[in-house]
Amino acid sequence: MDKLIIHGGRPLNGSIAVSGSKNAALPILLSSILVDGPVHYANVPRLRDIHTTNKLLNILGCEAAFTDGDGNGVRAEALSLVPEAPYDLVKTMRASVLVLGPLLARLGRAKVALPGGCAIGARPVDQHIKGLEKLGARFDLDSGYIVGYCEELRGAEINFDFPTVGGTESLLMASVLARGQTVLRGAAREPEVSDLANFLKVCGAKIEGIGTSTLRVEGVEALHGCAYSIMPDRIEAGTFLVAAAITGGKLLVRDCPADKLDSVLAKLEEMGAVTEKRDEGVFINASSPLLAAQVVTSPYPGFPTDMQAQILALMTLAQGSGTVEETIFENRFMHVPELGRMGADIRLSGSRAVVRGVKQLTGAPVMASDLRAGASLVLAGLAAQGETQVQRIYHLDRGYEQIEKKLLSAGADIFRAKDN
Ligand code: EPZ
Numbered sequence: 342m343d344k345l346i347i348h349g350g351r352p353l354n355g356s357i358a359v360s361g362s363k364n365a366a367l368p369i370l371l372s373s374i375l376v377d378g379p380v381h382y383a384n385v386p387r388l389r390d391i392h393t394t395n396k397l398l399n400i401l402g403c404e405a406a407f408t409d410g411d412g413n414g415v416r417a418e419a420l421s422l423v424p425e426a427p428y429d430l431v432k433t434m435r436a437s438v439l440v441l442g443p444l445l446a447r448l449g450r451a452k453v454a455l456p457g458g459c460a461i462g463a464r465p466v467d468q469h470i471k472g473l474e475k476l477g478a479r480f481d482l483d484s485g486y487i488v489g490y491c492e493e494l495r496g497a498e499i500n501f502d503f504p505t506v507g508g509t510e511s512l513l514m515a516s517v518l519a520r521g522q523t524v525l526r527g528a529a530r531e532p533e534v535s536d537l538a539n540f541l542k543v544c545g546a547k548i549e550g551i552g553t554s555t556l557r558v559e560g561v562e563a564l565h566g567c568a569y570s571i572m573p574d575r576i577e578a579g580t581f582l583v584a585a586a587i588t589g590g591k592l593l594v595r596d597c598p599a600d601k602l603d604s605v606l607a608k609l610e611e612m613g614a615v616t617e618k619r620d621e622g623v624f625i626n627a628s629s630p631l632l633a634a635q636v637v638t639s640p641y642p643g644f645p646t647d648m649q650a651q652i653l654a655l656m657t658l659a660q661g662s663g664t665v666e667e668t669i670f671e672n673r674f675m676h677v678p679e680l681g682r683m684g685a686d687i688r689l690s691g692s693r694a695v696v697r698g699v700k701q702l703t704g705a706p707v708m709a710s711d712l713r714a715g716a717s718l719v720l721a722g723l724a725a726q727g728e729t730q731v732q733r734i735y736h737l738d739r740g741y742e743q744i745e746k747k748l749l750s751a752g753a754d755i756f757r758a759k760d761n
Contacts, residue, residue, distance in 0.1 A: 343738075344760040345731040345745055347722035349704055353590035353751040356622070359578045359597055360386040360742040361413060361571035364647075365536040367436045368510040369571060370394050372537065373417035374403050374443035375514060376544050378566030381408075382415040385571055386742045389735065391415075393434045397426060401440065418566070422447055428454035428485060435459060438466050439507060441489060442515030445478050451489040455482065460711040462670040468508035472499045476512075476519055496521030496560055504529040504554065504640045510537055516558040517546040525556040531641040532601040536572045543567045573598045576647045577741060578623070579605045580716050583651045584748065586614045586627040587658060587724045592751055595622040604644045608634060608652060612659055631655065633663030633698055640669070650676045650717035656696040657685035658724055665694045676714035679707040683721050683729070704729040709736040716741065723753055732760050 361384035371394060373380050385391060387407070398405035398417060401424075405417040424444050431437040431454035444451035456466065466487075470480055473489065475497040481488045496519050501508055509529040514537075516523035528534070530552060538551045544567050547559035578597040585592035586609055599606065599618045606616050606623070611634050614627040633656055638646040646669040656663045657680055667673045674694060677687050682705050686697040704727035709715030715737040722729030731737075734757070737744055745755045 342732070342760045343734050343757050345719060345722075345734050346756055346758050347704070347719065347729045347731070348754040349723050349725040349727065349729060351723070351752055351754055352588045353585045353592045353723070353748070353753060355751045356593035356595050357581050357747045357751050358595040359573045359581070360384070362386070362533055362536065362574040363388055363390055363740045364576070365533040366391055366571045367394055368439050368514070368533070368537045369540045369569070370398065370405060370415065370417060371439050372443060372514055372541060373398060373405060374401065374419050374422060374440065375446060375518060376419060376564045376566055379416060379418040380544070380566050381568040382417070383413065383568070383570040384573070385413045385415045386574065387411070387413065388742055389739045390434050390436070393430065397430050397437055397440070400430065401426065401444070419447070424448050424450040425452040426454060431456050435464060436507065438469060439511055439514065441469060441487065442473060442511045445473065445489055445491050446494055446515050446518040449491050449493065451487070453487050455485055455487050460675055461673045466507070468501055468505045469511040472501070472508060472512040473515055475499050476515055476523065494519035496523040496558070498524045499526065501525070501527040503527070506531050506534060509534050509556070513538060513541065513548070513556065513558065516560065517541050517548070517564065519560040521560055523558040523560070525558070526554070528554050528556050529640060530554055532572060532575060532598065540569050543569055575601045576645065578602060579645070579648045580651050580720070580741070581747070582609060582616070582623065582625050583655050584720055584723055585625045586612070586631060587655050587720050589627055590752070591624070591626045591628065593619070593622055593624045597623040599623045604642060605648055608636060608644060612655070631659040633659040633661035633696065635664050637666040638668050646670060646673065647713055649673060650713040651720055653677070653687070653694060653696060654680060654717040654720040657687065657699060657702060657721065659698045662695065662697045665696065667692050675710035676717040679714070679718055680721055682707060683725055685721070701726050703727055706730040706732065709733045712736050712740045719744065723748070723755070
């Protein structure tokens with residue numbers, strides 16, 4: 342396993358470019374199953390989860406691979422589909438459950454290992470199943486696999502119990518080839534959901550209401566191949582903005598989708614950072630001391646849960662006492678005890694963390710427990726006095742393309758080493 346070794350205290354400067362969005366690329370690549378013909382993707386981030394997605398697609402009979410050396414182009418084509426997604430793949434990436442809808446739409450059958458929980462929560466898929474049943478699918482649970490089948494999928498009116506990102510994506514993908522109209526009410530409005538909807542439209546799907554909580558889909562006979570570029574990753578961008586803020590630096594985050602990060606930019610401004618939207622990205626100047634604030638995570642366009650661990654790390658060094666409330670996942674504070682080992686003063690009660698700013702953090706060996714918790718430990722290490730070793734960074738490699746190279750190029754003292 343690899344680890345990251347960081348010597349903190351160096352303000353970030355210069356610029357960092359954002360890669361394509363992991364959480365848009367996953368459902369969009371899996372949608373290749375729905376398409377008759379080849380799809381050429383651009384700006385696909387080279388991440389563990391993307392390699393897992395390509396592997397899963399190939400197992401399902403949809404050829405998928407990076408096309409250009411170490412570039413970010415992927416070609417995918419559904420040639421001879423089979424309905425089964427094996428457990429040993431699904432257990433490494435929960436998003437694999439998103440193949441249910443496309444397989445039912447194309448084959449009328451799907452057998453997908455029930456994704457277990459993960460570090461941040463149980464993460465059930467009841468909303469996916471309930472919605473797909475409304476479209477006419479039937480499901481059994483057979484030794485840890487969800488087995489689904491349908492004569493054909495027919496349009497229906499679906500009301501989500503809450504704006505589930507994956508649930509909305511599942512039902513979008515299933516409804517584009519269903520017979521008749523489907524209305525999704527209470528749908529998630531995350532930009533990654535809109536990127537998926539835009540991709541499906543380029544392939545010939547008929548979708549109205551993109552970006553709103555009511556999506557209307559008119560089923561079509563077939564989708565055709567196309568070329569499509571994945572949107573930039575707003576969470577990676579937010580993570581680098583916080584990296585500049587926590588080190589008191591000045592940084593241009595290139596290709597930053599500023600219009601999809603308003604809640605994060607507003608919070609950074611409230612804490613005293615100065616941000617400026619430019620054509621090439623967002624410039625942040627965080628040379629003045631930061632002030633504590635109140636953060637509550639909520640569905641888009643609220644403050645993203647995927648930025649919770651990162652803003653909490655920043656809060657540990659802000660002046661005064663702030664709070665961070667996690668309303669989306671039931672166990673997304675695994676970074677707190679690790680930050681505590683670096684000298685942070687954080688008190689947890691239920692879904693709320695009370696953070697009292699300290700003068701400085703001290704480098705220490707810490708362990709990543711999940712993707713965004715790992716990111717918050719890297720951020721803390723960039724600011725801490727002395728050396729921080731972040732272990733189990735395979736969690737980070739799921740969602741950040743070459744994070745240490747990008748941070749190094751902006752002046753951080755960070756390198757990857759083998760963790761024997
Ligand atoms: C997506 O997960 C993202 N993953 C997550 O990003 C992100 O945190 C989450 O949306 C919320 O924005 C991908 O896009 C691959 P949900 P997803 O369905 O689809 C519960 C990261 O760090 N729920 O909106 O699983 C669920 O347990 C990852 O990049 C049900 O109860 O999110 C959770 O508590 C982490 N039943 C909440 O809803 C369901 O059927 C939000 O889940 C579905 C979800």
